[in-house]
Amino acid sequence: MQHRGEIVERAIRKSGYPISQIARKLGKSRRWMYLMFDNSQVDLESIILIGRIIHHDFSEQIKELNAINPESFSEPESKYTKQNKDYWKNKYLKLLESYNTLLKKTNPE
Known part of the structure:
Protein backbone atom coordinates (compact mmCIF):
# COMPACT_ATOMS: atom_id res chain seq x y z
CA MET A 1 0.00 0.00 0.00
CA GLN A 2 1.26 3.46 -0.89
CA HIS A 3 2.07 5.90 1.88
CA ARG A 4 0.63 9.08 0.39
CA GLY A 5 2.14 11.35 3.04
CA GLU A 6 5.67 10.17 2.26
CA ILE A 7 5.09 10.58 -1.48
CA VAL A 8 3.88 14.15 -0.97
CA GLU A 9 6.74 14.96 1.41
CA ARG A 10 9.36 13.72 -1.07
CA ALA A 11 7.82 15.77 -3.87
CA ILE A 12 7.65 18.92 -1.74
CA ARG A 13 11.24 18.60 -0.55
CA LYS A 14 12.40 17.90 -4.12
CA SER A 15 10.53 20.96 -5.41
CA GLY A 16 12.34 23.34 -3.09
CA TYR A 17 9.16 25.14 -2.02
CA PRO A 18 9.18 26.08 1.67
CA ILE A 19 6.71 24.04 3.68
CA SER A 20 5.43 27.14 5.46
CA GLN A 21 4.65 28.79 2.11
CA ILE A 22 2.67 25.77 0.94
CA ALA A 23 0.81 25.63 4.25
CA ARG A 24 -0.07 29.32 3.94
CA LYS A 25 -1.42 28.85 0.42
CA LEU A 26 -3.54 25.94 1.64
CA GLY A 27 -4.78 27.92 4.63
CA LYS A 28 -3.22 25.37 6.99
CA SER A 29 -0.44 25.39 9.58
CA ARG A 30 3.06 23.97 9.26
CA ARG A 31 2.09 21.51 11.99
CA TRP A 32 -0.76 20.27 9.78
CA MET A 33 1.74 19.73 6.96
CA TYR A 34 4.03 17.60 9.13
CA LEU A 35 1.08 15.57 10.44
CA MET A 36 0.00 15.03 6.84
CA PHE A 37 3.46 13.67 5.99
CA ASP A 38 2.93 11.00 8.68
CA ASN A 39 -0.54 10.12 7.38
CA SER A 40 -0.59 7.20 4.95
CA GLN A 41 -4.10 8.08 3.71
CA VAL A 42 -3.88 11.79 2.86
CA ASP A 43 -7.07 12.92 1.14
CA LEU A 44 -6.80 13.26 -2.61
CA GLU A 45 -8.08 16.83 -2.68
CA SER A 46 -5.14 18.01 -0.55
CA ILE A 47 -2.71 16.12 -2.76
CA ILE A 48 -4.11 17.73 -5.91
CA LEU A 49 -3.96 21.22 -4.38
CA ILE A 50 -0.37 20.69 -3.22
CA GLY A 51 0.50 19.40 -6.67
CA ARG A 52 -0.82 22.60 -8.22
CA ILE A 53 1.19 24.74 -5.82
CA ILE A 54 4.50 22.93 -6.42
CA HIS A 55 3.72 22.20 -10.09
CA HIS A 56 3.90 18.43 -9.64
CA ASP A 57 1.66 15.72 -11.10
CA PHE A 58 1.07 13.08 -8.43
CA SER A 59 -1.03 10.87 -10.72
CA GLU A 60 2.04 8.83 -11.68
CA GLN A 61 2.81 7.91 -8.07
CA ILE A 62 -0.75 7.76 -6.70
CA LYS A 63 -2.94 5.72 -9.02
CA GLU A 64 -6.22 6.74 -7.35
CA LEU A 65 -5.80 10.23 -8.79
CA ASN A 66 -6.39 8.91 -12.30
CA ALA A 67 -10.02 8.20 -11.41
CA ILE A 68 -10.64 11.78 -10.26
CA ASN A 69 -11.16 14.90 -12.32
CA PRO A 70 -8.57 17.31 -10.86
CA GLU A 71 -10.45 20.29 -12.27
CA SER A 72 -13.19 19.68 -9.70
CA PHE A 73 -10.88 20.95 -6.96
CA SER A 74 -10.16 24.64 -6.87
CA GLU A 75 -7.14 26.37 -5.42
CA PRO A 76 -7.77 28.23 -2.20
CA GLU A 77 -8.25 31.89 -2.94
Whole structure:
Protein backbone atom coordinates (compact mmCIF):
# COMPACT_ATOMS: atom_id res chain seq x y z
CA MET A 1 0.00 0.00 0.00
CA GLN A 2 1.26 3.46 -0.89
CA HIS A 3 2.07 5.90 1.88
CA ARG A 4 0.63 9.08 0.39
CA GLY A 5 2.14 11.35 3.04
CA GLU A 6 5.67 10.17 2.26
CA ILE A 7 5.09 10.58 -1.48
CA VAL A 8 3.88 14.15 -0.97
CA GLU A 9 6.74 14.96 1.41
CA ARG A 10 9.36 13.72 -1.07
CA ALA A 11 7.82 15.77 -3.87
CA ILE A 12 7.65 18.92 -1.74
CA ARG A 13 11.24 18.60 -0.55
CA LYS A 14 12.40 17.90 -4.12
CA SER A 15 10.53 20.96 -5.41
CA GLY A 16 12.34 23.34 -3.09
CA TYR A 17 9.16 25.14 -2.02
CA PRO A 18 9.18 26.08 1.67
CA ILE A 19 6.71 24.04 3.68
CA SER A 20 5.43 27.14 5.46
CA GLN A 21 4.65 28.79 2.11
CA ILE A 22 2.67 25.77 0.94
CA ALA A 23 0.81 25.63 4.25
CA ARG A 24 -0.07 29.32 3.94
CA LYS A 25 -1.42 28.85 0.42
CA LEU A 26 -3.54 25.94 1.64
CA GLY A 27 -4.78 27.92 4.63
CA LYS A 28 -3.22 25.37 6.99
CA SER A 29 -0.44 25.39 9.58
CA ARG A 30 3.06 23.97 9.26
CA ARG A 31 2.09 21.51 11.99
CA TRP A 32 -0.76 20.27 9.78
CA MET A 33 1.74 19.73 6.96
CA TYR A 34 4.03 17.60 9.13
CA LEU A 35 1.08 15.57 10.44
CA MET A 36 0.00 15.03 6.84
CA PHE A 37 3.46 13.67 5.99
CA ASP A 38 2.93 11.00 8.68
CA ASN A 39 -0.54 10.12 7.38
CA SER A 40 -0.59 7.20 4.95
CA GLN A 41 -4.10 8.08 3.71
CA VAL A 42 -3.88 11.79 2.86
CA ASP A 43 -7.07 12.92 1.14
CA LEU A 44 -6.80 13.26 -2.61
CA GLU A 45 -8.08 16.83 -2.68
CA SER A 46 -5.14 18.01 -0.55
CA ILE A 47 -2.71 16.12 -2.76
CA ILE A 48 -4.11 17.73 -5.91
CA LEU A 49 -3.96 21.22 -4.38
CA ILE A 50 -0.37 20.69 -3.22
CA GLY A 51 0.50 19.40 -6.67
CA ARG A 52 -0.82 22.60 -8.22
CA ILE A 53 1.19 24.74 -5.82
CA ILE A 54 4.50 22.93 -6.42
CA HIS A 55 3.72 22.20 -10.09
CA HIS A 56 3.90 18.43 -9.64
CA ASP A 57 1.66 15.72 -11.10
CA PHE A 58 1.07 13.08 -8.43
CA SER A 59 -1.03 10.87 -10.72
CA GLU A 60 2.04 8.83 -11.68
CA GLN A 61 2.81 7.91 -8.07
CA ILE A 62 -0.75 7.76 -6.70
CA LYS A 63 -2.94 5.72 -9.02
CA GLU A 64 -6.22 6.74 -7.35
CA LEU A 65 -5.80 10.23 -8.79
CA ASN A 66 -6.39 8.91 -12.30
CA ALA A 67 -10.02 8.20 -11.41
CA ILE A 68 -10.64 11.78 -10.26
CA ASN A 69 -11.16 14.90 -12.32
CA PRO A 70 -8.57 17.31 -10.86
CA GLU A 71 -10.45 20.29 -12.27
CA SER A 72 -13.19 19.68 -9.70
CA PHE A 73 -10.88 20.95 -6.96
CA SER A 74 -10.16 24.64 -6.87
CA GLU A 75 -7.14 26.37 -5.42
CA PRO A 76 -7.77 28.23 -2.20
CA GLU A 77 -8.25 31.89 -2.94
CA SER A 78 -6.56 34.57 -0.95
CA LYS A 79 -8.99 36.27 1.40
CA TYR A 80 -7.42 39.64 0.76
CA THR A 81 -6.61 41.28 -2.51
CA LYS A 82 -3.69 43.65 -2.96
CA GLN A 83 -6.13 46.52 -3.29
CA ASN A 84 -7.85 45.54 -0.03
CA LYS A 85 -4.52 45.35 1.82
CA ASP A 86 -3.49 48.77 0.51
CA TYR A 87 -6.83 50.24 1.60
CA TRP A 88 -6.38 49.05 5.19
CA LYS A 89 -2.73 50.06 5.28
CA ASN A 90 -3.59 53.59 4.14
CA LYS A 91 -6.48 53.78 6.59
CA TYR A 92 -4.15 52.75 9.41
CA LEU A 93 -1.54 55.34 8.42
CA LYS A 94 -4.16 58.13 8.34
CA LEU A 95 -5.43 57.08 11.75
CA LEU A 96 -1.90 57.01 13.12
CA GLU A 97 -1.18 60.48 11.75
CA SER A 98 -4.40 61.81 13.29
CA TYR A 99 -3.50 60.24 16.61
CA ASN A 100 -0.02 61.81 16.55
CA THR A 101 -1.51 65.22 15.71
CA LEU A 102 -3.94 64.90 18.62
CA LEU A 103 -1.11 63.94 20.96
CA LYS A 104 0.88 67.02 19.93
CA LYS A 105 -2.13 69.27 20.57
CA THR A 106 -2.86 67.84 24.02
CA ASN A 107 0.75 67.53 25.11
CA PRO A 108 2.74 70.46 23.66
CA GLU A 109 6.39 70.41 24.60
